[in-house]
Amino acid sequence: MKNILASLKRKRIKKKTINAILNSEQYNNSVVNLHRIDKNNVGDFFCAPHLYFDVLKDKSLDIFDYKVDNKTTTNNFIEKISNNSLIVGGGGLLNRSGFSKQMKLFEKLTDKNKKIVLWGLGHNRKDSSTYNNYIDYNIELSKFGLVGTRDYNMPGEYVPCVSCLHPIFDTEFTSTQETGIIFHKDTLKKDNLVKRLENYATSSNTTNLNEMISFIGKSETIVTDSYHAMYWSMLLNKKVIAIPNSSKFYDFKYKPVFSSFDTFEDDLKKAKSYSGILEECREINHNFAEKAFNYLNLS
Structure with a gap:
């Protein structure tokens, strides 16, 4: 009531x-x-x-x-x-x-x-x-x-x-991990899913910008259901696998690999990076x- x-x-x-x-x-x-x-x-x-x-x-x-x-x-x-x-x-x-x-x-x-x-x-x-x-x-x-x-x-x-336009994207990073997962804040509430993927390095869109960009920077491939994590990873020339939770993921000019949290491991080899997106x-x-x-x- x-x-x-x-x-x-x-x-x-x-x-x-x-x-x-x-x-x-x-x-x-x-x-x-x-x-x-x-x-x-x-x-x-x-x-x-x-x-x-x-x-x-x-x-x-x-x-x-x-x-x-x-x-x-x-x-x-x-x-x-x-x-x-x-x-x-x-x-x-x-x-x-x-x-x-x-x-x-x-x-x-x-x-x-x-x-x-x-x-x-x-x-x-x-x-x-x-x-x-x-x-x-x-x-x-x-x-x-x-x-x-x-x-x-x-x-x-x-x-x-x-x-x-944020200057943080001019930072140079060294990759130290093959795959990083960035969860949308709503996905963090799914305890079973988060538990199942605990062997991967993870972050979320609830963190601050410096921490998220640093996490992206040290990863070779990002798996995410956050639009901006997808976008920012592409700006940094990272390979991206997107887990769509709305229509917004499908109309960016450059396409990630689309997958799910159940199947992304099978798709990791399909992911590719793009160059020049930041400048464009x-x-x-x-x-x-x-x-x-x-x-x-x-x-």
């Missing part, structure tokens, strides 16, 4: 926050970058442009703040959205129920002359029947001022995750940044 009441309360907060924004005058005074600010998910935390460009420094907002049971937080969300142009992304914000209300809100705000840039976000459907299949986005991209998605085969300009992703993001900042009138 307590959970039901809490859920109903969150629904009321979401509706009230969204309606307050839709009923407010909209301005493009400055800019705010929305993404999922989750310190327990290193990929979500580091996938946002505000971390890599001085003009966006300290201009961030958690996309989940619209449902927080705290008036100060929701009022700040309403004020920031209503008064500023928006950069939305990165992360798997599209075709995911947890973000659909926010993304639909942003789409409606474009009718009020709100300047909105979508930067490095992508689809993230959990329905396995959609994996590796072309799917429509749950928003109309043409309504937004500038669109860059991390999904190579989908509509919009291809813009891989901006986290490639950085160039794409710098070029997109120039267009975005011109559109948003940022110097």
